[in-house]
Amino acid sequence: MDNQSQPNCPSWHDDVRRVAQGIRRRVLEHTVKNNGGYLSQACSSAEMLATLYLKVMNVGPVERPLVPPPFPGVPGPNNPNSFTGAIFNGPKAPHLDRFILSPAQYALVVYAALIELGRMDPEGLNQFNKDGSTVEMIGAEHSPGMEVMTGSLGQGLSQAAGIAMARKLRGETGRVWVFMSDGELQSGQNWEALQAMSHHKLDNMGIYVDVNKQQCDGPICSVMNMDPLAERLxxxxxxxIEVNGHDLDALAAPAELERDGRPLVVLADTDPCAGMPILQSRIPKLHYVRFVNEDERNRYQAFLADFCG
Structure with a gap:
């Protein structure tokens, strides 16, 4: 009997909602404290990341919340101490899934998720963007939850496809899950990767795209329109599969489909102000919140107090 069948037992939906709310709260706290943060990304992706970790992905456990170790230096043959942030996603094994964060500016949101999931110690967020820390503002391969350096936007999918190809050749059953932002699909490298994934029938890949329709230069439709995106993909x-990015069942359902030889792409339509209506006054400048004056910061501080209450 699963927990959804037992009376008075919380379902996975409750866990996802709790984690999603925690993601928004932690990113808001960080933004108010540090006078800056990627708030809209937390609003749009909170349910998606929580659903991926709690329902979709089969990643290994961690024994206890991990404190991010200091930066060990860049990977290379002369640096035996280098590591990746994949340790926060548990051990690697042929039957376990792998997670690739493609838009590295979502790193703060992923850190918040890892804390809420009990994978990262809350102390880790105090190291954010400090010299010698692996908790970088723009995540790298050593940052918590990350496995590869995705470089400029648009490189994560190609690397994930290479990992998926290797896993297929080895006969591994675990899947490779990629989280992307919609603006990344303006980069041509992703379309080359998609062609290769289709050609090699990499149906061990699942891609969740945060379609919040915003990027640093404004609305995506005004920077470089990609519609009809689903048809192009x-x-x-x-x-x-197109879904409501805040509907938990809709987010989880595509992962249950029987594989058919094609890479799976879930286009999750999201609201970059979801859960934080205070952000609506900043539209269309949502990419990064830095308060223009102390009055604005005080308004967000008051909103945080109500949010936590």
């Missing part, structure tokens, strides 16, 4: 051989 399908024409490159992807199996495309």
């Amino acid at each position: 399908a024409s490159f051989g992807a199996r495309v």
Whole structure:
């Protein structure tokens, strides 16, 4: 009998909602404290990341919340101490899934998620963007929850496809899950990757795209329109599912589909102000919140007090 069948037993939905709310709260706290943060990304992706970790992905456990170790230096043959942030996603094994964060500016949101999931010690967030820390503002391969350096936007999917190809050749059953932002699909490298994924029938790949329709220069439709996005992705051989990015069942359902030889792409339509209506006054400048004056910061401080209450 699963926990959804037992009376008075919380379902996975309750866990996801708790984690999603915690993600928003922690990123808001960080933003108020540090006079800056990626708030809209937390609002749009909170349910998606929580659902991925708690329902979709089969990642290994960690024994206890981990404190991020200091920066060990760049990877290379002469640096035996280098490591990746994949340790926060548990051990690697042929049957376990792998997670790739493609838009590295979502790092703060992922850190908040890892804390809420009991994978990272809350102390880790105090190291954010400090010299010698692995808790970087723009995540790198050593940052908590990250496995590869995704470099400029648009490089994460290609690396994930390479990992998926290697896993397929080895006969591993675990899948590779990629979290992307919609603006990344303006980069041509992703479309080359999609062609390769389709050609090699990498149906061990699942891609969740945060379609919040915003990027640093404004609305995506005004910077470089990509519509009809679903049709374009399908024409490159992807199996495309469009969902409401704040509907938990809709987010989880595509991962349950039987694999059919195509890479799965879930386009999650999201609201970059979800859970934080105070952000609506900043539209369309949502990419990064830095308060223009102390009065604005005080308004967010008051909103945080109500949010936590």
